[in-house]
Amino acid sequence: MKSITCPGLPASWVNAWLAAVGATQLDSRIRLHWTEGYTPVAVFSADNVHPLGALVLSWPTREQIQELPLANQWRSLPAMERHVKVDDFAARARAARSRPNSWTLSSTLTDLAVDKTGEVAHAPFDPAGPGTIKWLHHRLTKLHARLERLPEPVAILIEESLAGRGTRVNENGLGFDLARLGSLADAAPKLTDPVVEVLAFFGLALLPVRGLGIDERDGARGANAIQRGWFRTKGEGGKGSFFWPAWRQPLDSQGVDALLDVWKPAMKSGWRPLGVQAGWKTLAYRARDSEYTAGFGSQRL
Numbered sequence: 001m002k003s004i005t006c007p008g009l010p011a012s013w014v015n016a017w018l019a020a021v022g023a024t025q026l027d028s029r030i031r032l033h034w035t036e037g038y039t040p041v042a043v044f045s046a047d048n049v050h051p052l053g054a055l056v057l058s059w060p061t062r063e064q065i066q067e068l069p070l071a072n073q074w075r076s077l078p079a080m081e082r083h084v085k086v087d088d089f090a091a092r093a094r095a096a097r098s099r100p101n102s103w104t105l106s107s108t109l110t111d112l113a114v115d116k117t118g119e120v121a122h123a124p125f126d127p128a129g130p131g132t133i134k135w136l137h138h139r140l141t142k143l144h145a146r147l148e149r150l151p152e153p154v155a156i157l158i159e160e161s162l163a164g165r166g167t168r169v170n171e172n173g174l175g176f177d178l179a180r181l182g183s184l185a186d187a188a189p190k191l192t193d194p195v196v197e198v199l200a201f202f203g204l205a206l207l208p209v210r211g212l213g214i215d216e217r218d219g220a221r222g223a224n225a226i227q228r229g230w231f232r233t234k235g236e237g238g239k240g241s242f243f244w245p246a247w248r249q250p251l252d253s254q255g256v257d258a259l260l261d262v263w264k265p266a267m268k269s270g271w272r273p274l275g276v277q278a279g280w281k282t283l284a285y286r287a288r289d290s291e292y293t294a295g296f297g298s299q300r301l
Contacts, residue, residue, distance in 0.1 A: 001250075002050045005035065008164035008196070009042035011246040012280055012298050015177045015196055016042070018125075018203030023051075024253040025202045027058035031250035040246040040278060044162075052162070056155045060198070065144050069096035070104035070137045082128060082135040086111050089120045107204040108136055113211030113223040121225035123209040124239045127175045127294035139174055140201050146171055147194040161195035173197040178285055178295035206257050229260065233281075241281040242296070249275045265301060 009016040011034050020042035024030050030051050034040035044051035065071075069092055072079050077095060078088045089111050096102040113121035122128070126136045133139065146169045150157060160166050173192030207228045214223040224239070232240035243265040251259060264270055265279055278300065285295035 001045050001047055003043055003045035004050070004052050004162065006042040006044065006162040006164075008160075008162050008166055008193075011040040011042070011244075011278065012300065013179070014242065014244065014280070014282055014296050014298055015173075015179070015200045017244050017246075017280075018201075019196045019199035020044075020203070021206060021253075021256055022199035022202030022204075023055050024251070024256060025205045026060070026199070027054045028252060029054050031252050032256065033248055033250045034246035034277070036248070036277065042162075043250075045250050052159060056158055059154055059158065060144070060202075062144060062148065065141055068101050068104045068137065069099065070108060071141075072135070072137060080135075083117075084109060084120050085118050086114050086120050087118075103205040103208070104137075106208045107206075107227075108209065110209045110211045110225050112213050113225050114215040114217065115223050116216040118217055121209075121211060121223055123204075123207070123225050123227040124230055124242065125174070125176060125204055125207065125227065129172060129175050129294075133172050133175065136174065136201075139172060140198065143169075143171055143173060143192070143194040143197050147198065158195050161193055166193040166195055168193050171197075174201060176294050176296050178297045206253070206260060231265070239284075241283070243279060243281045243301070245271070245274075245276040245279045247275045248277055268301075 009020045011017050020032050023044060024032050029046045029049060031045045033043050035043060046054055072081060075095060077091050080088060089109055093105055096105055108123050108126040109120050111120045147154065147157060150167060157167060168191035170189040171192050172190055174197050177192055209225045209227040211223065211225055214220045216223045229242050229244060230240050231243060245263050247259060259274060263274055263276055280298045280300050282296040283299050
């Protein structure tokens with residue numbers, strides 16, 4: 001078995017954790033585990049192929065990004081931007097059913113939570129962005145395009161990012177990387193690593209979003225999205241926090257999926273039998289009243 005240790009993907013950084021999981025989603029041959037110690041980093045492994053080479057070969061093309069069911073224009077169906085009507089979402093979901101990337105809809109939106117205007121709810125990892133930041137697929141497309149315009153080959157850019165030497169570009173990324181933000185007195189541009197962000201998008205495949213079946217057009221209240229891994233703790237408002245683990249045993253995408261099913265963040269006594277060595281939860285950036293900035297830091301459990 002061949003492996004590569006990735007200091008550029010520390011488990012404590014939620015975007016990096018999502019990126020590491022995303023690599024297993026892009027190529028089923030890649031397995032993921034985390035190093036020991038206080039700051040675990042991702043380790044990719046694979047049989048009969050180097051995991052870096054596998055990841056490079058499975059890297060999505062521009063056409064594949066544009067063909068995702070979440071795209072603004074897809075097939076002959078109504079366009080989808082940030083505000084998505086429930087009927088338009090339902091039509092997309094029906095058309096995308098059984099397609100490999102149908103998760104791009106089910107991990108970002110849900111028609112099981114509909115507001116009073118008839119719009120579906122977004123997942124916490126699908127934050128809103130004002131003006132040119134637009135919607136999630138638009139941000140993903142911009143990141144992928146920026147990566148293609150960089151002078152280095154994509155294979156080198158991926159290798160450098162995994163090593164912690166990735167090129168950062170002036171983009172908002174997917175819209176929730178806390179590392180892109182400076183201080184309130186800092187007017188520096190928002191910088192993100194497009195390799196990490198593109199991989200992180202595919203990590204969302206294992207985090208479907210649901211709802212309680214509430215339609216506020218019927219007079220009900222509380223049409224909120226519920227995404228896998230997100231929990232509200234005592235005294236915590238809003239969408240709560242996302243909880244994620246680091247584990248010792250190499251797991252493919254299906255293995256990670258199974259682990260997330262059985263891992264209970266609050267029951268530390270049950271971590272060791274599952275191979276879990278550490279866990280974290282998100283801490284949300286507190287935006288000022290006049291801004292829409294989203295970002296998630298982390299706190300070790």
